[in-house]
Amino acid sequence: MALKSFIDVLPNSHFPIQNLPFGVFKPEPSSAPRPGVAIGDYVLDLSEIASAGLFDGPILKNSDCFQQPNLNKLLALGRPAWKESRITLQKLLSSTEPKLRDNANLRQKALVPMNKVELLLPIAVGDYTDFFSSMHHAKNCGTMFRGPENAIPPNWFHLPIAYHGRASSVVISGTDIIRPRGQGYPSGTSPPYFGPTLKLDYELEMAAVVGSGNELGKPVNVNEAADHIFGLVLMNDWSARDIQAWEYVPLGPFLGKSFGTTISPWIVSLEALEPFACAAPKQDPLPLPYLAEKVSRNYDIQLEVEIKPAGVEDSTVVTKSNFKHLYWTLTQQIAHHTINGCNLRPGDILGTGTISGPEPDSLGCLLELSWNGQKTISLKGATRKFLEDGDEVIITGFCKGDEYTIGFGTCSGKIVPPLP
Numbered sequence: 001m002a003l004k005s006f007i008d009v010l011p012n013s014h015f016p017i018q019n020l021p022f023g024v025f026k027p028e029p030s031s032a033p034r035p036g037v038a039i040g041d042y043v044l045d046l047s048e049i050a051s052a053g054l055f056d057g058p059i060l061k062n063s064d065c066f067q068q069p070n071l072n073k074l075l076a077l078g079r080p081a082w083k084e085s086r087i088t089l090q091k092l093l094s095s096t097e098p099k100l101r102d103n104a105n106l107r108q109k110a111l112v113p114m115n116k117v118e119l120l121l122p123i124a125v126g127d128y129t130d131f132f133s134s135m136h137h138a139k140n141c142g143t144m145f146r147g148p149e150n151a152i153p154p155n156w157f158h159l160p161i162a163y164h165g166r167a168s169s170v171v172i173s174g175t176d177i178i179r180p181r182g183q184g185y186p187s188g189t190s191p192p193y194f195g196p197t198l199k200l201d202y203e204l205e206m207a208a209v210v211g212s213g214n215e216l217g218k219p220v221n222v223n224e225a226a227d228h229i230f231g232l233v234l235m236n237d238w239s240a241r242d243i244q245a246w247e248y249v250p251l252g253p254f255l256g257k258s259f260g261t262t263i264s265p266w267i268v269s270l271e272a273l274e275p276f277a278c279a280a281p282k283q284d285p286l287p288l289p290y291l292a293e294k295v296s297r298n299y300d301i302q303l304e305v306e307i308k309p310a311g312v313e314d315s316t317v318v319t320k321s322n323f324k325h326l327y328w329t330l331t332q333q334i335a336h337h338t339i340n341g342c343n344l345r346p347g348d349i350l351g352t353g354t355i356s357g358p359e360p361d362s363l364g365c366l367l368e369l370s371w372n373g374q375k376t377i378s379l380k381g382a383t384r385k386f387l388e389d390g391d392e393v394i395i396t397g398f399c400k401g402d403e404y405t406i407g408f409g410t411c412s413g414k415i416v417p418p419l420p
Helices: 046-050 072-077 077-093 104-110 137-146 222-228 241-247 270-276 330-338
Strands: 022-026 034-041 044-046 111-113 118-120 130-131 163-164 170-172 181-184 194-195 204-210 229-236 261-263 277-279 297-299 300-307 316-322 349-351 377-379 382-384 392-400 407-415
Touching: 034 046, 044 046, 044 104, 046 104, 072 077, 077 270, 077 377, 104 111, 130 300, 163 330, 181 241, 204 300, 204 330, 222 229, 222 330, 229 270, 229 330, 229 349, 229 392, 229 407, 270 277, 270 392, 270 407, 316 377
Parallel strands: 130 349, 170 261
Antiparallel strands: 022 034, 022 118, 034 044, 044 111, 130 163, 181 194, 204 229, 204 349, 229 261, 277 297, 300 316, 300 392, 377 382, 392 407
16 A cells, blocks of 8 residues: 555645655744755654654664754764654654644644745755766767867766865755856957856756765775765756856866855655666766676656746746766766765765756756857747846756655746846
C-alpha cells in the first residue's frame, strides 16, 4: 500500500510524504530560524518535534541539530543520521501513526502553513564550486565562440571541469538580483566598455549540497561519493555574458558570475530521488580509474524555466530540460573535486553547470537560446535576447511518480536596476 500522510496533500503538490525535503524557516518575523520539512501546504517545525522527544533513534535522540539556525550540524552527522531522521518523520506524518496526528497541541505548534512562513537559506555555505557537466551546453558554447571544429576542448571528456564560485553571494529564492556593472569588450580603438551588463542571463542548474565532508588530503572514492551528498536544490547561476567574455581569459569567470547565485529553499534528499535514478550517458573515452564508477547514475528530474517580463501578466516557458542530460555525474564531480586532497565541508554546494539537452527548447540559458543575441525569443507580450530590468526568472523541477510528485518548489529571482 502506498505511503499516505494524515495531512491532506494535493496530487500535484511537490511535497508529499514520499519527499519531505529539508529547509530552514521563520514562523514569525521575530522568530529565530529553525529547521523544517515541507509536507503538502505546511512546514513541520523540527525544533518542536525534537523538543517533544519524538526523535528517539540512537543517533538523533540526544542531538541538538534541530535547534540550530541552519542544517549544517545535521549535515555533518552523515548519512545514517539523515536516514534515521527521514524514517522517523515519515512514520510521524503517516496516516497510521497517532503520536502527532492525535496530539492537537503539538500539531498546533509544529505544523505551520507554508504561506505564513519566511523561508531562509537552509545552510551556511562555506564554499561553492560550479561545474561544466552538460555536453550539449559545452558544445553549443564552444561552437558559438570557437567554431564547430573546436567546440569542445579535449580535456572536457577526461575530467569534470569546474571553477571556484563566490559563496557570499548565494541567495535564497525570491531575492532580487541587482544588475551588475563591469567591463566589456572594447569597440575598435576605444577603451573597454564600462557600465551595467548588456547581456544578463540565467543559467538552469542544480546543486548538490555536501553533507559529511572529507579530511584534507584524503580523496573521496567515486563509489562512496553519494554518502557525502545530503541532497539537491535548484540553482540559477546568473551570468553577465559580456563581462564574462572580456575577463575570463586566462583565469576564468569572476565579476561576470560572482554577483549572485540563487538556490531553492528545499533540499530534496537522495533517498527521495532514489525511485527516479536512471543510467547516466555512456562516456567515451572511458574515464580514468578514479572516475570509473561501478554504477553510473543520473536522476530523471524534469526542469523548466519561465520568464515573466516586467509589466506582462503571464510568464512564458522558455526552457524544458532534464537532469539526466548531464554527462558527468554528481559522484564523479565529488571524486574529481577531492582527488587532489581538497577537503569538502558540510554545507558546501556543487553546481552542475547549465543543464542543456539536445532539443531546441531544452537549452538552459539565453546565451544558447538567442545564440549570443543573434536570435529573438518570443514571450507573451514581449521579446528578449537577454534579461531586462523587471524580468523575473522562475525555475521549477520535479519527478513524476506513481500518483505522487517529488518536487523542489521554485527558484526565482527578479532583475532590478543597477545601483547608482
